[in-house]
Amino acid sequence: MINFDYAATTPLDYEAAEIYVKAATEYYGNSSSLHDIGGQSNALLENCRKELASLLGVDKKGLYFTSGGSEGNFLAIEALLSSPNKTGKHILIAMAEHSSVHGVVKRLEKAGYQITLLPFNSSGVIDLFQLEKRITPETVLISIQHVNSEIGTIQPIEIIAKICKDKHIHFHSDFVQSFGKIDLKNTASLVSSFSFSGHKIYGPKGIGGVFISPSISWSPFFPGGTHEKGFRPGTINVPAIAAMTVAAQKIDKQLQEDHRRFLSLRKAFIEEISPIKDSVQIFQAGEDSQLPQIIGMRISGIEGQWMMLECNRLGYAISTGSACQIGMQTPSKTMQALGLDMREAKEFIRISFGKSTTLDNVQKLAQTLVNIVKAFNTNSDR
Known part of the structure; x- marks a missing residue:
């Protein structure tokens, strides 16, 4: 089986696995314990915090470790709302945000917050004019994912961050798909908070982090905790x-x-897929606003799930979108944000590259898709 679903998760790097075993067997102490065994674990923890903060270009005082991106999004948003820059109960998020963001804002809506969803333009990017137009005096938080997980478009985080700063609005961004794929040193410190995850970059599953600007005096969502300064x-x-x-x-x-x-x-x-180009629609932005390793596309007349299963039968692992959306009957939030109807949305497939992907792999997958489409169209004409 050749993997073309690296946007969902990645295999654990061998060196990272060796470090995991070494840390688990030699630095096994609870990092909060006051004895020497706990102290050794804490020293390793703080060294990792310092190193990751340096890679991200942020102050290590604002870096907290979580179980991954989903928990990170939830805790970051709750932390920002515990210390708003102004009075108000309006939140603006992209329609295509990760399900974890939609989950927390649904809860907040029941608590009295007004939620506004922003669609994408035809290139899969937030329309900045529409964003500013929908900001109200009551807007206290904006959440925009940095890189869309299904089509790989990159949002103009720097510009949005400036808009938020000028209007005294907290700005959270989901960096799960950009962490380890884009140099974030000039971007990360501009937002109020961001989340990231280890398993998208050949690290372990079940680990990630959140950065919250040290200038924000947040309150913990779970009271009474002592780990990570009470963050979780x-x-x-x-x-x-x-x-x-x-x-x-x-x-x-x-x-x-x-x-x-x-x-x-x-x-x-x-x-390589040019023989079927009339049936293919690739959702993408310009090169400067597009992560190249994610290709989101639809093939007219063929349901994405059927195409995924055919590719699986032939030895290729592709997906029909974010793993967090699989199994749901409604179209993915990204397809809704692009304005596709139900039939078009169900034709969506995602192909994503990783460090083991070769040119030969890519060409053979493309040829496989061409053959599937030609065979499908031939059978449909009978």
Whole structure:
């Protein structure tokens, strides 16, 4: 089976796995314990916090470890709302936000907040004019995902951050798909908070983090906790944090090389599917606003789930969108944000590249898709 679903998750890097085992067997103490065994674990934890903060270009005082991106989004939004810059109960989020963000705002809506959803333009990017137009004097929080997980479009975080700063609005961004894929040093410190996850960058599952600007005096959602300055309850998973840090260090060193390679693979894929180009719609922005390793597309007349299963039968793992949406009857939030109708939305498939993806893999997958479409159309004409 050849994997083309790296946007969903990645295999654990071998060096990261070795560090996990070493930390779990030699630095196993509770990092909050006051004895020497706990002190050794805490020293490793704080070294990882310092290193990750440096890679992200942020103050380590604002970096907190979580179980992953979903928990991070929830806790970050709750933390920002515990210390708003002004009075109000209006929240503005992108329609295509991750399900964890939609989940928390649904709860907040029941608590009296007004929620406004922003669609994408035809390129899969937030329309900044529409964003500013929908801000009200009551707007206290905006949440916009940095990189869309299904089509890979990159949102103009720097511009949105300036709009929020000028209007005294907290700005949260989900960095799960951009962490380890884009240099975030000039972006991360501009937002009020962001979330990230280890398993998207060849680190372990079940670990991630949140940055909240140290200038924000947030209150914990779960009272009485002592770990991570009360940000979340539960013993800190130091081995997973150490493994994630190693994975982040490795991927950070090859960002530019990876970007060039993925651009080349994307171009090769698009060229290879040219025989069926009249049936294909690729959802993408301009090169400067597009993560090259994620290709979101639809093939007219063929349901994405059927196409995914056919590819699986032939030895290729692709997806029909975010793993958090799989199994739901409604179209993904991204397809809704793009304005697709139900039939079009169900034709969506996602292909995503990783460090093991080769040019030969990409060309063979594209040829497989071409053959499937041709065979499907032939059978449909009978």
